[in-house]
Amino acid sequence: MRAGLLLLAALLAAGCAAQRRSGVPLLDARSVRVVTDDGPWKPVAEEEEIGGPWRVANGGFERVLEPVEDEPLRIAPPEPEPPAQPAVVAPPAAPKLAIPRRRARKEARPVGKKVTKSRALLARDHFTDYPTRIVGRSITLHAPPDLARRARLEGQQVDTLARGRRQALGGARLTLGELTLEGERITLRTRDDGRNDLQVMARGEVGFVAEVRGNILREEGLRSLLITNDQVVPLR
Secondary structure (H helix, E strand, C coil), X not given: CHHHHHHHHHHHHHHHXXXXXXXXXXXXXXXXXXXXXXXXXXXXXXXXXXXXXXXXXXXXXXXXXXXXXXXXXXXXXXXXXXXXXXXXXXXXXXCCCCXXXXXXXXXXXXXXXXXXXXXXXXXXXXHHHCCEEEXXXXXXXXXXXXXXXXXXXXXXXXXXXXXXXXXXXXXXXXXXXXXXXXXXXXXXXXXXXXXXXXXXXEEEEEEEEEEECCEEEEEEEEEEEEEECCEEEEEC
């Protein structure tokens, strides 16, 4: 019977051992081969540093977090501001040439009234019948004798240079009917070639304005201007 009891005790001990091993198996860290992204590690002794972020501790592996040193805060120096650009100031616009007032009490060509002049005379007298103003540094007026006699020439100095030629200098001004010429030098030449055309030649910062029955004709800042009767040719 004693032998039977011993046999029963041995069987119970074996069952307990088998039951104990049925759980999660325990592994000896020294017999484990670890493979990570950095390659395999061989078994090492307990508490021995194995490199990388792992070490053997208490019969197993634990991750070691290495302290990260704070880098000094680097602040980029502010970028230098671009130099201020000087403001571009547009030059003031030159004042427009004023429209001259009509000198005659009545219009030379009233609407609805029959005109006795020929077409050639109407074209020649176009800018002497309607308010017209021309300014420039130098202006020359070629006029047939009947118109030249009616012209009035003024200036700081007025001279007769030759037969049929007069000139005004310094604030010169010439008026003929409704036509006004203004410049530093104005020359009046009486035509002797038999032609009946009225011609104006102006040079140097020329301005021109005329009002013909409510319609405004205007040219300013011209290099030169040529008018023959009622034809206007501006040159910029």
